[in-house]
Amino acid sequence: MRADARRNYDLILAAAEAEIAKSGADASLEKIARDAGVGSATLHRHFPTRQSLLEAVFHDRVEALCAEARRLATSADHGQALVDWLCDLAVHGATTRGLAESLLHTSADSSCEVMLREAGNDLMRLAQEAGAVREGVDVDDLLTLVTAVSLATRDAGDAARLAALALEGVRPR
Amino acid sequence: MRADARRNYDLILAAAEAEIAKSGADASLEKIARDAGVGSATLHRHFPTRQSLLEAVFHDRVEALCAEARRLATSADHGQALVDWLCDLAVHGATTRGLAESLLHTSADSSCEVMLREAGNDLMRLAQEAGAVREGVDVDDLLTLVTAVSLATRDAGDAARLAALALEGVRPR
C-alpha cells in the first residue's frame, strides 16, 4: 500500500469514527469523505461497502471485547463468566452508536462476527462443561439475543438490566 | 374528508401495505405514491411522517394482537398467557416486515404503542396477581425485549425460540 493511500485510509477511518459516534451506522458516507478531506470515490475504493467501513471502525472495540472474554475465561465460575461477558457485550452494543446495527447486518464471513463467535464459543464450552448452561441453547442464540437487546436500548443501565433478564433462561432449571 | 381525499388515502394505504411487505419499514415513499397513482405531495399531506404511515399500515394487525391478548386473559394460567402473548408478538414482529422497526422507533403517544402497552399491562397485572412474575420486571421491559427479538430474527421459529428463552427469567425463581 502506497504511503498516500495509507494516509487517506487513516484519515477516512478517523472521520468515520467521529461521524458514526455522532449519527450511528447510517451516517452519511459523503460527509465522512468530506470531513476526511478526500473525494467520495476514495472512500469507496478503500471501503467498497458501508459494512466494510463499519467493520474497520469497530475492529478495535471488538478485539477488546474478545480480550475481555479471554480474561473472564480464567475466572472460577464459568457460568457467571459467560453471562457477565454477554451483559458486557450488550452494554457496549447499546452505548457505542452503530455497533449493534453493524453486528446485526453482518455476514458469516465478517471478521467481527467470527471473532465474537469464537470468543463466545470458548466461554460457552467452559460453561457447558461446568453444567451451567441449559440443553438446547447455543452460542448463536445468545449472541443474537444480546445484539437484539443492544438494538432496542440506548442506555447502559437498561441494556444491562434487560440482558440479565433475558439471560436468566441460560442456566439450567 | 372529501370523497377524493378518502379515495387517495385508501389507495396510498394499500400501496404502502404491499411495498412495506416487500421492502420493510424503509420502503421508498416515492414508489408507494407512484404505485398508488398519486403525487408524492399527496402522500406527504396524508401522512406527514414515515412513522404515521407505518402506524396506519399496521393498525389492524396491532388491533388483532390486542384482541388476542383479551382472549388470552380469559384462560386459566395467567402466567402462561402473558408468555404466550409475548411470544406471539415476537413472531408477528419477526415475520411481518417493517412491524418491529415501526414499534422500535415509536414515540410514547403513538396509538400502536399505547394499544400494545395497555394490552400487555392487562395480562401483566393478571399474571402478577397470580404470582407468576418476578419482582422488578415491568411491562416495558418485556415489550422492549420482545421487540428486540423481533428485530434480530426473520424466521418465525427462531423468534419463538428466542422469545421463549428470553422470557424464561420472567417467572419467579
Place this chain on the structure above:
DNA sequence: TTGCCAACTGGGGTGACCCTCCACTTATGC
C-alpha cells in the same frame, strides 16, 4: 341546476445521498 370556494391535487424544484467513471496526479522502483 348552477356557481362558488375551500379542500385537494401533483408536477417540478431543492438539496442530500450513494456510487461509478475517467482524466489527472504522484509515489516509488529502477
Place this chain on the structure above:
DNA sequence: GCATAAGTGGAGGGTCACCCCAGTTGGCAA
C-alpha cells in the same frame, strides 16, 4: 530523473424525502 502503476477526486447519473404553488374538483347553498 524517469517510467509507470497506484492512487486520486470532481463531475455526473440515479434515487430519495420533502415542499411550494398554480391549477383542479367535490360538495354545498342558493
